[in-house]
Amino acid sequence: MKTLVWVEHDGQAVKDATLSAVTAASQLGEVHLLIAGQGVDGVAAEAAKIAGVGKVHVADDVAFAHALAENVAPLIVELMATHDAFVAPSTTHGKNIAPRVAALLDVMQISDILSVESEDTFTRPIYAGNAIATVQSSDAKKVITVRGTAFAKAATEGGSGEIEAVASTGDKGLSTFAGSEIAKNERPELTSAKIIVSGGRALASSEQFHATIDPLADKLGAGVGASRAAVDAGYAPNDYQVGQTGKIVAPEVYVAIGISGAIQHLAGMKDSKVIVAINKDEDAPIFQVADIGLVGDLFKIVPELTEKL
Amino acid sequence: MKVLVPVKRVLDYNVKPRVKADGTGVDLANVKMSMNPFDEIAVEEAIRLKDKGVTEIVVVSIGEQKSQETLRTALAMGADRAILVVSETKVEPLGVAKILAKIVEEEKPDMVILGKQAIDDDNNQTGQMLAGLLNWGQGTFASKVEIADGSVNVTREVDGGAETDTLKLPAIITTDLRLNEPRYASLPNIMKAKSKPMAQKTPADFGVDVTPRLTTLKVVEPAKRSAGIKVADVDALVGKLKEMGVAK
Ligand SMILES: Cc1cc2nc3c(=O)[nH]c(=O)nc-3n(C[C@@H](O)[C@H](O)[C@H](O)COP(=O)(O)OP(=O)(O)OC[C@H]3O[C@@H](n4cnc5c(N)ncnc54)[C@H](O)[C@@H]3O)c2cc1C
Ligand SMILES: Cc1cc2nc3c(=O)[nH]c(=O)nc-3n(C[C@H](O)[C@H](O)[C@H](O)COP(=O)(O)OP(=O)(O)OC[C@H]3O[C@@H](n4cnc5c(N)ncnc54)[C@H](O)[C@@H]3O)c2cc1C
Numbered sequence: 001m002k003t004l005v006w007v008e009h010d011g012q013a014v015k016d017a018t019l020s021a022v023t024a025a026s027q028l029g030e031v032h033l034l035i036a037g038q039g040v041d042g043v044a045a046e047a048a049k050i051a052g053v054g055k056v057h058v059a060d061d062v063a064f065a066h067a068l069a070e071n072v073a074p075l076i077v078e079l080m081a082t083h084d085a086f087v088a089p090s091t092t093h094g095k096n097i098a099p100r101v102a103a104l105l106d107v108m109q110i111s112d113i114l115s116v117e118s119e120d121t122f123t124r125p126i127y128a129g130n131a132i133a134t135v136q137s138s139d140a141k142k143v144i145t146v147r148g149t150a151f152a153k154a155a156t157e158g159g160s161g162e163i164e165a166v167a168s169t170g171d172k173g174l175s176t177f178a179g180s181e182i183a184k185n186e187r188p189e190l191t192s193a194k195i196i197v198s199g200g201r202a203l204a205s206s207e208q209f210h211a212t213i214d215p216l217a218d219k220l221g222a223g224v225g226a227s228r229a230a231v232d233a234g235y236a237p238n239d240y241q242v243g244q245t246g247k248i249v250a251p252e253v254y255v256a257i258g259i260s261g262a263i264q265h266l267a268g269m270k271d272s273k274v275i276v277a278i279n280k281d282e283d284a285p286i287f288q289v290a291d292i293g294l295v296g297d298l299f300k301i302v303p304e305l306t307e308k309l
Numbered sequence: 310m311k312v313l314v315p316v317k318r319v320l321d322y323n324v325k326p327r328v329k330a331d332g333t334g335v336d337l338a339n340v341k342m343s344m345n346p347f348d349e350i351a352v353e354e355a356i357r358l359k360d361k362g363v364t365e366i367v368v369v370s371i372g373e374q375k376s377q378e379t380l381r382t383a384l385a386m387g388a389d390r391a392i393l394v395v396s397e398t399k400v401e402p403l404g405v406a407k408i409l410a411k412i413v414e415e416e417k418p419d420m421v422i423l424g425k426q427a428i429d430d431d432n433n434q435t436g437q438m439l440a441g442l443l444n445w446g447q448g449t450f451a452s453k454v455e456i457a458d459g460s461v462n463v464t465r466e467v468d469g470g471a472e473t474d475t476l477k478l479p480a481i482i483t484t485d486l487r488l489n490e491p492r493y494a495s496l497p498n499i500m501k502a503k504s505k506p507m508a509q510k511t512p513a514d515f516g517v518d519v520t521p522r523l524t525t526l527k528v529v530e531p532a533k534r535s536a537g538i539k540v541a542d543v544d545a546l547v548g549k550l551k552e553m554g555v556a557k
Contacts, residue, residue, distance in 0.1 A: 003330070056439070092467040100437045131528050131531070137522060138523070239468060252555075287536060
């Protein structure tokens with residue numbers, strides 16, 4: 001099977017999520033990459049070194065600068081004439097683009113796969129990960145998005161992909177990028193952090209959230225996450241949200257502080273290797289999944305913990 | 310300006326899903342079903358846009374007869390009329406998108422607002438597929454929607470922050486959690502909704518083949534995590550973390 005992987009990048013470097021998608025794709029067969037963007041020679045050179053990649057298709061055009069699905073999907077559809085499967089990471093951009101490609105190819109997409117069982121059979125989570133479905137596709141071509149935490153990252157060295165320019169399919173005139181506010185974050189990115197410290201509604205204000213959670217995260221070199229309740233209340237920015245509708249994470253250690261453990265939150269973190277929970281309610285559902293639990297007032301425990309580490 | 314809002318009947322988000330013992334799916338017998346939470350947000354957004362040029366809201370559901378309840382809820386919130394496309398068998402997002410594309414041809418809305426994902430199958434596909442089929446712009450995972458002259462500005466929740474795109478109308482929007490807080494329908498409005506029009510169709514009326522492309526071979530429960538230990542105090546916690554090599 002010839003597989004085309006959409007490479008997510010920021011114009012400078014390949015994003016980690018792409019590497020998991022490459023691993024999934026390599027289980028289907030030959031891996032080709034697509035890099036669409038503006039001024040992406042550097043990214044293409046980097047991507048060509050990913051272990052196991054064959055062709056690296058590069059489409060350089062201002063129309064692709066912001067990965068607008070309206071412009072990128074038709075480009076992918078053209079390339080799919082010579083590929084059997086399309087694979088994208090389950091990032092917000094990947095999720096935005098892939099279904100549009102699927103509809104244009106008249107294919108039913110397989111979202112967020114956890115494993116490749118065979119060329120046409122995959123497992124994927126449904127009901128916020130409370131059930132795992134094995135699904136078989138009868139479509140001639142496959143369109144797949146890949147859950148990053150379920151696949152190892154492909155090595156970034158050792159490959160010698162062959163770079164090939166492809167003609168732009170142009171700007172479709174349906175949408176324009178008007179701006180973005182991407183938070184500058186010095187901490188490890190949630191989806192690749194080894195340790196995550198997450199705060200919930202119990203933190204009660206933005207000031208207390210940062211005053212309590214940040215020092216502990218700094219001590220541990222951890223990424224910072226939050227429950228939806230904490231995000232909705234404005235204690236933490238949107239992209240901190242862990243859960244069914246936020247980020248799916250699987251760090252070595254996940255520390256849940258003042259988080260009750262609603263199924264929608266568990267959906268985003270229950271594959272963490274070790275879960276530590278701090279909550280004043282000894283019956284909080286989070287303790288049902290925690291490896292180590294400490295019952296008590298977080299405002300006492302967390303500063304003490306930070307100090308003693 | 311007319312807005313179409315597709316709504317899906319799903320297992321209520323407070324109910325813990327149970328996998329059937331025979332591995333064919335999740336048990337939906339005798340459990341509470343509700344409108345997909347993202348679709349409530351979609352209906353709410355359409356209603357709020359009524360001050361800003363929206364004149365008619367049509368809600369659509371594709372599903373079993375019981376989806377009438379879901380449509381009535383949307384009507385009670387403030388939608389004007391409903392279309393139920395009855396299918397007692399599974400219709401995948403691709404099939405749903407094809408039916409919606411036909412309804413768009415007939416109804417000619419200026420916008421279709423969908424949920425970003427349904428919390429049962431978690432596919433996150435239908436809106437993007439519909440946009441592809443119609444060759445419209447798509448503002449997915451919206452946290453803010455502003456109608457301008459012939460276009461709509463959509464602020465979207467993306468990894469790392471927010472992005473704003475300007476879409477030419479007509480366009481597709483899919484809702485994220487923080488777009489708005491949906492209202493509860495009041496009792497008088499629930500009564501009024503009973504007399505609002507609801508049309509019934511079938512996929513065949515639209516000439517759409519909804520034969521599934523995916524076969525579910527089996528559905529299992531994920532590996533269970535078992536509860537671990539509780540430690541007595543911070544010192545014990547620090548000890549455990551050191552044991553694991555997390556702390557030095
Ligand atoms: C009787 C019946 C039995 C089913 N059995 C199964 C089964 O056994 N296994 C299984 O995996 N799935 C089953 N389904 C679900 C199947 O219909 C599709 O998977 C589903 O409709 C679309 O997937 P999604 O909701 O995850 O799409 P998403 O792309 O996540 O949905 C996004 C948005 O699209 C809109 N939308 C989606 N579906 C509809 C709809 N039907 N009507 C109106 N708007 C909609 C909503 O606005 C929604 O928020 C069944 C459905 C029915 C009606
Ligand atoms: C469609 C949908 C999607 C959703 N998606 C997500 C998602 O992606 N992610 C997500 O997280 N949620 C999601 N939710 C929301 C989810 O259902 C919960 O509401 C949310 O996770 C609760 O957040 P919380 O645990 O911080 O707050 P709460 O449930 O209010 O829990 C606060 C906890 O803090 C404890 N506490 C209070 N004070 C102290 C103290 N001083 N010291 C120690 N402990 C204390 C309490 O005992 C309690 O257990 C979603 C909901 C819906 C409907």
